[in-house]
Amino acid sequence: MERERQNPLFYMVLIILVIMAVGPIVLMLATSLKLNVDIMSDRSSLLFMPTLRNYEAALCDLLWYQPKSLDFCDPTFGRALVNSLIICLISTVLTLVIGCMAAYAIVRFRFIGRDTASLSTLLMRMVPPAVLLVPVFGIWTFQYGISGTRYGIILVYVAMNLPFVIWILQSFIVQVPVQLEEAARMDGAGPFQVFFLVVLPLIKPGLAAAAIFTFRIGWNEFLLANALSDRSTRTVPVTIVNSLTEYNIDWGVIMATGMLLAIPPILFTFFASRQIITGMTAGAVKG
Amino acid sequence: MSIATANRLTPYLFLAPAAIVLVVALIYPIGYVIYASFLDWNPSQRIGEAAYVGLKNYMKLLGDAAFRESLWVTLKFAAVVVTAEMIIGVGLALLLDRNIRGMSLLRTLFILPMMVAPIVVGLMWRYMYHPTIGIFNRTLTSMGFEAVPWLSDSDWAFAAVVIADIWQWTPFIFILSLAALQSLPRSALEAARIDGASQWQTILYIKLPLMLPVLIVTMLLRLIDAFKVLEVILVMTNGGPGLATEILSLRINRTASEFRALGEAAAMSNILLLVLMGLTLAMFLYSKAMEARARALRAAPVGEE
Numbered sequence: 001m002e003r004e005r006q007n008p009l010f011y012m013v014l015i016i017l018v019i020m021a022v023g024p025i026v027l028m029l030a031t032s033l034k035l036n037v038d039i040m041s042d043r044s045s046l047l048f049m050p051t052l053r054n055y056e057a058a059l060c061d062l063l064w065y066q067p068k069s070l071d072f073c074d075p076t077f078g079r080a081l082v083n084s085l086i087i088c089l090i091s092t093v094l095t096l097v098i099g100c101m102a103a104y105a106i107v108r109f110r111f112i113g114r115d116t117a118s119l120s121t122l123l124m125r126m127v128p129p130a131v132l133l134v135p136v137f138g139i140w141t142f143q144y145g146i147s148g149t150r151y152g153i154i155l156v157y158v159a160m161n162l163p164f165v166i167w168i169l170q171s172f173i174v175q176v177p178v179q180l181e182e183a184a185r186m187d188g189a190g191p192f193q194v195f196f197l198v199v200l201p202l203i204k205p206g207l208a209a210a211a212i213f214t215f216r217i218g219w220n221e222f223l224l225a226n227a228l229s230d231r232s233t234r235t236v237p238v239t240i241v242n243s244l245t246e247y248n249i250d251w252g253v254i255m256a257t258g259m260l261l262a263i264p265p266i267l268f269t270f271f272a273s274r275q276i277i278t279g280m281t282a283g284a285v286k287g
Numbered sequence: 288m289s290i291a292t293a294n295r296l297t298p299y300l301f302l303a304p305a306a307i308v309l310v311v312a313l314i315y316p317i318g319y320v321i322y323a324s325f326l327d328w329n330p331s332q333r334i335g336e337a338a339y340v341g342l343k344n345y346m347k348l349l350g351d352a353a354f355r356e357s358l359w360v361t362l363k364f365a366a367v368v369v370t371a372e373m374i375i376g377v378g379l380a381l382l383l384d385r386n387i388r389g390m391s392l393l394r395t396l397f398i399l400p401m402m403v404a405p406i407v408v409g410l411m412w413r414y415m416y417h418p419t420i421g422i423f424n425r426t427l428t429s430m431g432f433e434a435v436p437w438l439s440d441s442d443w444a445f446a447a448v449v450i451a452d453i454w455q456w457t458p459f460i461f462i463l464s465l466a467a468l469q470s471l472p473r474s475a476l477e478a479a480r481i482d483g484a485s486q487w488q489t490i491l492y493i494k495l496p497l498m499l500p501v502l503i504v505t506m507l508l509r510l511i512d513a514f515k516v517l518e519v520i521l522v523m524t525n526g527g528p529g530l531a532t533e534i535l536s537l538r539i540n541r542t543a544s545e546f547r548a549l550g551e552a553a554a555m556s557n558i559l560l561l562v563l564m565g566l567t568l569a570m571f572l573y574s575k576a577m578e579a580r581a582r583a584l585r586a587a588p589v590g591e592e
Contacts (some may be wrong), residue, residue, distance in 0.1 A: 013382070014393070021397050021458070024411045027422065031414065040420060102305035109298035119571060125508075126567040127317065128515040130536035131556040134323060134549050135316035142333045159312035162305055191297040220404035222518045223540060237406040237518070244410075244522060251414060258407040265402040273395040276402070280459065281466045 025262070032255035039251050054256035077257055079232070080239040087150055087225075087235060088218040091157040095214045096207060098158065099165035104195055106166065107173045108181075124163035129223045132156070137227045148230035156228065157218040165210045168279055172206030173199065209275040212268050219264060236261045320560075323553035330547050337550065344554035353530060354538065354555070361534040361559075364445075365513040368452045373506055375453065376460025377498075381490055383461075384468045394465075397458040405455075409522025412451040413438070416523070441531030444524050448532050451519055456512070460505055467501035468494065500577050507570040514563055535559050 031039060033050040056063065060073035062081070136156055137147070146152035176199055184198045200207075222237040229238060240257055243250075269276060319334075324344055328337035348354045383393070400408065415421045416437035424434040437447045471494065479489045495502075517536040520526065526533030526541070533541075535555065543552040 010382075010385075017379070018393070018396055020454070021400060024408075024415060024454070025399060025403065027415065028407070028411045098304040098308060101301040105298040105301035109301075123564075123567060124313070126511050126560075126563045127313075128517075128536055128559065128563070130515070130517060130539045131320060131560050132313075132316055133539060134543055134553045134556060135319035136312075137330070137543070138323065138328075138334055138549065139316055139319060155308070155312050159308050162309055162313075166305065195301075216402065220406065220518075222406055222521075223536075227544075237404060240406050240410065241522065251420070254410065255414065258410045262403045262407045265404065266399060269395055269399055269402045273391070273398065276398060277394065277462060277466075280398075281463055 025266075028255050028262070029259055031251060032259045034252055036250065036252050054252040055260070057253045058256045058260065076234075076239050076243075077236070080234050080236045081260065083150065083229075083233055084219060084235040084237075087153050087157070088215050090150075091154045091161070091218050092211055092214045094154070095158045095161045095165050096211055099162050099210065100169055100200065100203075100207070101195070102162075103166045103169035103173055104199060107170050108178075121163040121167035124160075129160075129221065132160075133223060133227055136224060140228055147228055148233060150233050152228045153225055153233070153235070156224050157214070157221070161214040161217055165214060168210050168213075169203065169206050172203040176202050205275060205278075208272060209279040212272055212276060213279050216265050216268065219261070320553045320556050323550060324557050326550045326553075328549040328553075330543075330549060340550070344550045345558075347551065348554055348558070356530045357533050357535055357538040358558075360445075360530065360532065361514065364449065364452075364516070364532075364534055365510055367449055368456070368513050369506060369510050371449070371453050372457045372460050372509060373502070376457045377464045377495075377502065379457070379461050380464035380468055381494065384465060394462065397461060400455045401458055405516075405518035406522055408451065408455050409519040412447070412454075412519070413523045416447055438524050439528055441528050444528055444531050448520050448523060451523065452513070452516060455519065456509065460509060463505045464498060464502060467498045471497050503573060504570060507566060507573075511563055511566055511570075514559065514566075 030048075032054050033052070034048050035051055035053065038048040057074070058077045059081075061075040061078040140152045140156075141147040144152070146155070180202075181194050181198055184194050189197065220237065221235075222241060225235045226238045226241070229235065234242075236257070240254065240261065243254060243257075323334065323337075325339060325341060326334070326337040327340045327343070328334060383390075415423055418424055418434060418436065418439070421437070423437065428434055436443055438444050475493055475497065476489065479493050484492070514534075515536065516534065517540070520532050520534060521537060521540075524532045526537045536559070539552050539555050539559070542548050542555060
């Protein structure tokens, strides 16, 4: 189809929309590169000397050098960043492995209907983290004894993400031709070999979509992490909220931490927007 | 034969890890929250030590003006936000459903607000709403208008929270309705054009009715999510000023951590869960009905072909 010529007004609208969508993020980036005097000054906010001092302050204990501008180093954020990374990576890998196997069983062996799977996904999507707050706090503290540890947080995240991951992966597994698997079985492969060597490589796009969603949910989650973590296992969102309760907000540093929290999802968006849109539309438009 | 046994057991082996995790960390906690709502329980007690109080928590909530206020704020927030987002999102999709270069880049830019952590979204908007250094009040005062008390006046605070949510979630509706638009049967649009339908007529009588099934599901998904919003509001206003923006999720969090009334928080969680269950059920029944209709249409003998 040839491209129609659009009138200039249409492009004006487009530009305004893009500015509205991206503007707040750009503004945050700009603020994170400013000194507090520049943030507070009355003058135009466009002209300023960019500085990395806020990032140095946030990351000080992870840096290989001692930032000159700092009198003392607050390790809270660096520690939280490490916690967030560990928790999200482990929970993503676990969710994918467990979810993949379950999705495969549901599709190939047909012993619980796919309707059950999609209904339970819907039901789980409906449960707000706030509803899990009380029971998860009680059970994790008093029965499992894993409150305050990274394992506790990982366990909730895996459980929270599993239904969605199973659901999205099964829609990819359905498309893998059974003949391929039968051929592999003829050649003497066992069920586990068939799964890991034949099926998994074929559903890589689905795995990518599922991985991004799982990682992002853990990375951005605050409420349960806040209830389950102690001083040494706090994740980044928890430390950000904690530093906000103080009366005087250090906008430069807090915007730098916010930016660091925002960077991984933004990168995912640029590298895998197609997979993300697949995952998103799968809910409404039958995938 | 051992291989046959292994084959018979395979599905269970594949399913077992998922089943165990879901039971231990999701289904059990949800059952637990129902039980806990009948207890007078504070965070320093084990659940066995908490006293059984029957329906007292629920009765207390029904008589509690703050809870009713919070329920009202939640419903109002969800209704306002979803209506506005549906109108803007579908409108934009209709406007931008054209064959232009760089559409995929545009889509990427538009989904950024959804991908960024809600905490960060709250942070950005709190900064922009800042009474003196925020961009809104700076622009207003530099143009000679009076500064607006964005987050400190209760009506403005509610509007501020709604605006932030619209910014964050309109793209969701935009992307889904764009996908729906682009999968419409070309023949229907072509026929409308040949019959001389105007742009508006095509939109009103062809595009919107054909998109309707997807739009309804999209709306329900968004509605469910609107009840789960928490972090953005927590960072921006923490429910204040007063109770103006204290949605149920926030109130549950406060009841549990500040007032240390876990039983009451559990009862509140159940009420929220009931509302959402109704919505989800509506959505499931609707999509089942649509599927049944599609099947009936396909099964019906094709007359005119």
